[in-house]
Amino acid sequence: MPRPHVLGHPHYWQRLAIYIPLCAFALFFLLPIAVVLVNSVRSTQDILATSVIGWPAHVLWSNFAFTWSRFCIAEHCTGIAPYFSNSLVMVVPATIVSTLLGALNGYALALWRFRGDRVVFAIITLGVFLPAQMNLVPWVIVLRELGLFNTIAGLVLIHVVQGMSFTTLFCRNYFVSIPADLIKAARIDGAGFLRIFWRIVLPLSPPILIVTVIWQFTGIWNEFLYGVTFSAGENQPVTAALIALSAHISSEPQYAEQSAAVLMAAGPPLLIYMLGGRYFVRGLTAGAVK
């Protein structure tokens, strides 16, 4: 049954009072996105002559090809492409592995009572909120020992281990609603830990796995601090390259090319947001209200 409504049927002026602020805020939220979209097809001279808010004098699609493969970032004129592919090579395995391990952990925490399970849960929750600065130095030491410093593999390792706290918590919060009797019955039938996970829990998990994959992908793609600390030069992910780009802007600014670079760096998570927006909201409310 729909709930009764505070304003009943709003009058004309009431409707104005609703839509005017909504549209004003929509403009505020859209402005930076529009700026990036439009400036990516303008020329830098055009931007400098007017401002970043302006219609293109000529639509320059060529910005994209140039930024992708020839643009100079910190003296390397390789374009954004290698950094983009670094991000991709980092994010795909890190997302898949951290999600799978998180599902396994969440299952163990939610459905298998064991001694100290509350302590484990508390520690993992702590891991979600812990500032990254608390583990930067240990990671430097560990990565050097493993010979993974300044490699994509090192970043994958960090994102898997760090991401596991987050994915475990997500999956655990979802799995606690699976009835314990279901697991009990399976155990009486002789099914073990992994068999129950495989046959009962995973088939029930697609909703939470989708949410987790989307959040992990977005989070890891957009992450900057680990990228800039543990990789340098040509091994950096695209977020770190963007900062290198604006820090090393040589003699003349290149706002148009930078806009194209920003658009490409923001592209993959935005695309996922457009396709799976409702899962974002689900993740938000699941993560915070519980």
Next chain:
Amino acid sequence: MWLPLLVSCFYVVAFSLWTVGLSFTRSSLLPDYSWTGWHNYSAILASRNWQIAYTNLYIYGIGFVGLATLVGLMLAILMDQRIRGETAFRTIFLAPIAISFVVTGTVWGWLFNPTIGLQKLAHDIGWASFHLNWTVDRDMAIYAIVVAAVWHGAGFAMALFLAGLRSVDSDLLKAAQIDGAGAWRTYTRVILPGLGPIFVAVLVMLLQFAIKTYDLVVALTAGGPGLASTLPAVVVYDFMFQRGELGRGSAAAVMLLASLAVVLVPYAAWSIWRNRRATLA
């Protein structure tokens, strides 16, 4: 099969204790495990960078958390009036969640840049007295970060408030309507008091984010001009990797964690207490 869980726990505990340990040592460029007691802590607390960063954190924390909560609540209430195009509005307000702080900071940096940003636009259309050069203004740089952070975080607050508004008990609303309460009274007396727990969740989440803010500052102002918009997380990184003082940097990181604990420990205690009470009732 319990290995991943073990790794997770070990990682959180061991790496944190490692950094805590380092914070009591004389480590500079390389870890050096000779004990110096609280020396790093007193050095950090006495350093100008740390004091400025904390003053900035207060301004930024209050400004960002206050504004993002206010904007989020307002948007949620507006969105809850059976509006047309709710999906479109929600998609717009929540889009920043998918956008990195690096991108957010870069683009707001352009908008605040006096030579190509909003100031230039205003001057071009004849509004010559318009001034907006916050990223290069010592007194205003921290507010530029507030604006960009509100842009990024208000949608999150809206989503939580909207979920709360949609779960208000209909009987309560009906009762308020029968009593002839107007919209204002219904919100201030009936609906918003019921959202108390959501207010707390929103405030805590935004505040813990504010304490950890790093990328946004690096991308928008790089902490400048000078130190005008630096924040504790930036100072931690600066000590660790720019100055090569791992001991000092670790002490600063531990103090960052302590600030976080001031927010999160009471919240955790309150949540546990509330859950207990709910299960008892």
